[in-house]
Amino acid sequence: DGGITQSPKYLFRKEGQNVTLSCEQNLNHDAMYWYRQDPGQGLRLIYYSQIVNDFQKGDIAEGYSVSREKKESFPLTVTSAQKNPTAFYLCASRSPRLYNEQFFGPGTRLTVL
Amino acid sequence: DQQVKQNSPSLSVQEGRISILNCDYTNSMFDYFLWYKKYPAEGPTFLISISSIKDKNEDGRFTVFLNKSAKHLSLHIVPSQPGDSAVYFCAASRTGGGNKLTFGTGTQLKVEL
Numbered sequence: 001d002g003g004i005t006q007s008p009k010y011l012f013r014k015e016g017q018n019v020t021l022s023c024e025q026n027l028n029h030d031a032m033y034w035y036r037q038d039p040g041q042g043l044r045l046i047y048y049s050q051i052v053n054d055f056q057k058g059d060i061a062e063g064y065s066v067s068r069e070k071k072e073s074f075p076l077t078v079t080s081a082q083k084n085p086t087a088f089y090l091c092a093s094r095s096p097r098l099y100n101e102q103f104f105g106p107g108t109r110l111t112v113l
Numbered sequence: 114d115q116q117v118k119q120n121s122p123s124l125s126v127q128e129g130r131i132s133i134l135n136c137d138y139t140n141s142m143f144d145y146f147l148w149y150k151k152y153p154a155e156g157p158t159f160l161i162s163i164s165s166i167k168d169k170n171e172d173g174r175f176t177v178f179l180n181k182s183a184k185h186l187s188l189h190i191v192p193s194q195p196g197d198s199a200v201y202f203c204a205a206s207r208t209g210g211g212n213k214l215t216f217g218t219g220t221q222l223k224v225e226l
Contacts, residue, residue: 004156031212042117042202042216043157056211090156099164100145100206102214104156 003027004105006091011110013085021076021108023091031094032074033102036060036087043090049074078110085112116140117205119217126224132190134220136203139184143205147214148177148188151200160201161188193224 004025013019025032031050035043035058045058049068063082068074078085088109092102118137126132136146144165149157163170163177163186170177176189190197203217 006156009154033213035216040122040218042119042218043204043214044216045213048211048213050211058213088154092156094212099162100212100214101147101159101162103159104149106156107154109154 004091004093004103006089006105006108008108009106011108013110013112015112016080018077018079019085019110021078021089021091021110023074023076023105024072025074025091025093025105026072027093027095027103028071029093029095029103030071031096032068033092033094034058034064034066034074034076035090035092037090037107038087046076046089085110114139115218116143117203117215117217119201119203119220121220122218123221123223126193126222128195128224128226129192132188132193132197132222132224134188134190134201134203134222136186136188136217137184138186138205140205140207140215141184142207142210143215144208145206146177146179146186147204147206148175149202149204149216150197151202151219157202190222193222195224195226198222198224 033048034046049055147162148160151157204214
């Protein structure tokens with residue numbers, strides 16, 4: 001089945017440690033996105049990539065980094081510079097055939113202790 | 114600056130009745146609007162969308178209405194079913210904006226028996 005996978009579902013890290021969240025898709029989509037959701041808030045865009053080897057900052061990129069070496073993969077690193085890293089992280093991809101509909105993975109809950 | 118607003122954090126409706134979820138936006142450059150449904154600890158799923166050249170789009174029990182002059186859109190669900198209980202997010206995008214989505218803060222819909 002085609003889809004977006006994010007692993008792991010739950011992740012715990014100590015304060016000050018960098019952590020990388022995985023996002024893989026087999027939908028052959030060019031564009032991929034990372035969002036963060038906090039309680040009572042909408043999804044906020046962290047980074048996005050419209051094509052391999054290219055990515056742009058979203059609205060809240062500080063303290064995060066990404067890479068896009070393969071079409072299928074768009075990992076997100078939460079660095080120690082991110083002030084409030086505990087959140088629910090969502091990865092999405094977009095089909096060029098559909099105007100702006102993005103398809104989301106199941107998410108990763110990151111808790112920094 | 115919240116460009117997409119969902120002013121009702123929650124809504125309770127009886128099964129079989131109509132659910133109406135509202136969304137307002139401030140950026141007149143937005144020209145495409147989407148509704149997503151989200152269950153706890155899962156990624157959002159796309160429901161329905163509408164282009165700014167239309168004022169209504171219908172898909173089964175779901176209808177989205179767009180009032181451009183008021184910068185307002187609404188999602189109607191009729192008849193409402195218990196399985197519709199979820200958080201609903203409104204999202205907006207604009208042509209040339211990198212296909213980025215700007216999300217509202219969500220409305221928790223509860224459909225009661």
